[in-house]
Amino acid sequence: MSQVRKLETTLDELKTLFSDKAQTGETMVLNLGPQHPSTHGVLRLILELDGEEVVRCVPDVGFLHTGIEKNMEAKTYLKALVMTDRMDYLNNLGNNLTYCLAIEKLCNIEVPKRAQVIRVICAELQRIASHLVWLGTSAMDLNASSVLIYCFRDRENLLDIFEMIGGQRMMTSYIRPGGVWRDVPDEFVPAVNRFLDYLPEKLADYERMLTRNPLFMRRTIDIGIIDPSDALERGMTGSSLRGSGINYDVRRAMPYSGYDEYDFDVPLEDGCDVYARYRVRMREFHESMRIIKQALDKLEPGPVITDDRKYSPPPRSELGNSMEAVIHHFKYWTEGFSAPKGEVYVATESPRGELGCCLVGDGSPKPGRVHFRTPSFHNLQSLSFMSEGYLVADLVAMIGSIDIVLGDVDR
């Protein structure tokens, strides 16, 4: 790898991506990003413009590629868990959950009821936190910068809750194979309740700022239209797909962690535009709060991690008086556990769409292959189709509306 890289080589290849007009200079090829605040990270877009109008938009990703899938193959199942936090850095607990569900499916681990309920609460709190960041950043892209500050203030409450349960604000690795790391502290339920009382009022404020704001509506209605069939054809999932009126939510279609026991609606809009995606996510805040309220009622005392000592560490109290516990403890933290041979695919509904984990076990304590189907990667594909014929300023609104996280795209 010691050769000096020839950066110009890419330009020749890119010539094939644009129309002939770009060669003659009738249209302009413009680079947007990767260091640009409205690209929500390190997304580079190469635009072919006819005046202000986007003729073609070619996303260039990979600037945040950190080889997480490769790294996970070199660690045991348990140690690879910490890598998943760093993928989609706004959905840390959701990534943990997906990976743990895949391990549990591969190894046939049963998860105690209380752990499942805690997982649901965490996943939904994380969804709210992620949607708050989306709301703030996408509103700021349309010049409503005060919303950003308000949303980050509200998100701070959630980060405090995550710190309370996991010891870290973001990279908690709280959800573990077989359950969760440890039981939630006593202050957890009151803190969540306080947040649930606090948020609706604030959300109403944001809705007053944006939903009927004529400027916001002019910037979002009929912008970035994508038909339901096109959205499916291009692999969109999640809120972006539901903004095009397709009722597909993994929590409904393939319930996991007991989501089938909760009563919630899947918000749908038929506008197919940026505004519709905004409306869907605003309603999802309320659905998430509904789920959390029900989950808090279901929170009954009990174990929070499986009692199968092959897959969970023995409690501290056993280590003093049980030889088996010491052996299990040692084996668990050094060698880890072996998973059977086979390939499983597990999907969860992340705030951005379907987050899938394809896990291949090869009989050893390390995963043979971990592949993540990340929603941002697939949703971003639709951007070039969606943006054709719109203005550059609208492109920024569209990037905000599909809610991509570049850590999730590049992994």
Next chain:
Amino acid sequence: MTRYVRKVSLTGHNILNNHIETTIDQVRASHPEAIESVVHFREEPTLIVAATYLLDVCNLLRFDSSLDYSLLVDIAAVDHYPNEPRFSLSYILHALEKNARIRLQVKLPGKSPEVSSVTECWKSAEWPEREAFDMMGINFVGHPDLRRILMPADWDGHPLRKDYPLGYEEVQFSFNWEEIDSKKDYAKE
């Protein structure tokens, strides 16, 4: 200790859903040689399809109105090195109306792995196929724009292959400077 028994298994809809059986029957009827085997692992049905028939089967699953697998969820490439066939590609397909999910799998040899692109069935296959090409070096015939996607355009090798090293640069000290220097790329030039 009371153990929680899952009321609905993770993919419970697949066993109850007879759409999977319909699908398998339809594929068998129209392309008898295409299916090499059907595997059920952890309640997930997998159709192992001969690589030459992949596009035909995908066309059937996508465009037959009674099957209607309209969403290509994912393409996962796996390296089984040193076993042969070395690579496997899993296409996860979802039928929205029927709420059924099926996995198509093709096995590819280690030497010049090649399979036809399914971008004509699902446009969303474009990026996942580029990713598989980038990471595993699988060639997708008929892909409109097969370039690297995550790695730099002039990168050597395919990082997710099992024989590709994870990293690690040997550190040179004064006592082993020559020894490590002779292993560097520039020493061979």
